[in-house]
Amino acid sequence: MNNQTKFPNTKDINPLIPICFFCREEKNKITTVSKLEGMYKDTDTSTYAILDYEPCDRCKAIMKSNVTIVGVSETPTQNGQPPIATQSGKEYYPSGEWLLMKSEAIASTFPSMPEKEVEETISKGKLLLKSEVVIRMAKQVEAQN
Numbered sequence: 001m002n003n004q005t006k007f008p009n010t011k012d013i014n015p016l017i018p019i020c021f022f023c024r025e026e027k028n029k030i031t032t033v034s035k036l037e038g039m040y041k042d043t044d045t046s047t048y049a050i051l052d053y054e055p056c057d058r059c060k061a062i063m064k065s066n067v068t069i070v071g072v073s074e075t076p077t078q079n080g081q082p083p084i085a086t087q088s089g090k091e092y093y094p095s096g097e098w099l100l101m102k103s104e105a106i107a108s109t110f111p112s113m114p115e116k117e118v119e120e121t122i123s124k125g126k127l128l129l130k131s132e133v134v135i136r137m138a139k140q141v142e143a144q145n
């Protein structure tokens with residue numbers, strides 16, 4: 001960059017295309033195949049950005065009537081990643097792993113979870129777990145299939 005005033009050329013115009021955190025598809029545009037390896041806009045050249053953890057309409061439809069288990073860690077996966085939740089002063093960042101579980105399977109999968117918490121989890125439709133746990137669960141599911 002120099003100090004000269006100039007009209008922006010197309011190179012300077014850097015539109016942001018919001019993508020869904022869960023499926024990495026462009027929001028409101030499910031046919032696009034563009035995928036992102038990394039997350040979040042951490043370079044000036046990146047066009048795609050995860051702006052929030054709100055699922056796209058397609059993911060919303062899949063998540064409906066299920067519980068989405070989201071893997072989180074206490075450290076961001078990339079600079080500038082916003083936390084998905086704050087609990088007792090600790091920030092939790094989704095690490096990218098997630099899976100769906102039928103609501104009726106929550107109680108039997110987490111036998112030590114108090115009944116009230118099971119009910120809350122089902123009504124929220126979301127459960128945050130350590131990413132290692134979610135990876136282990138996903139491997140178990142894979143092994144069963």
Ligand SMILES: [Zn+2]
Nearest residue numbers: 020023056059
């Ligand atoms: Zn999605």
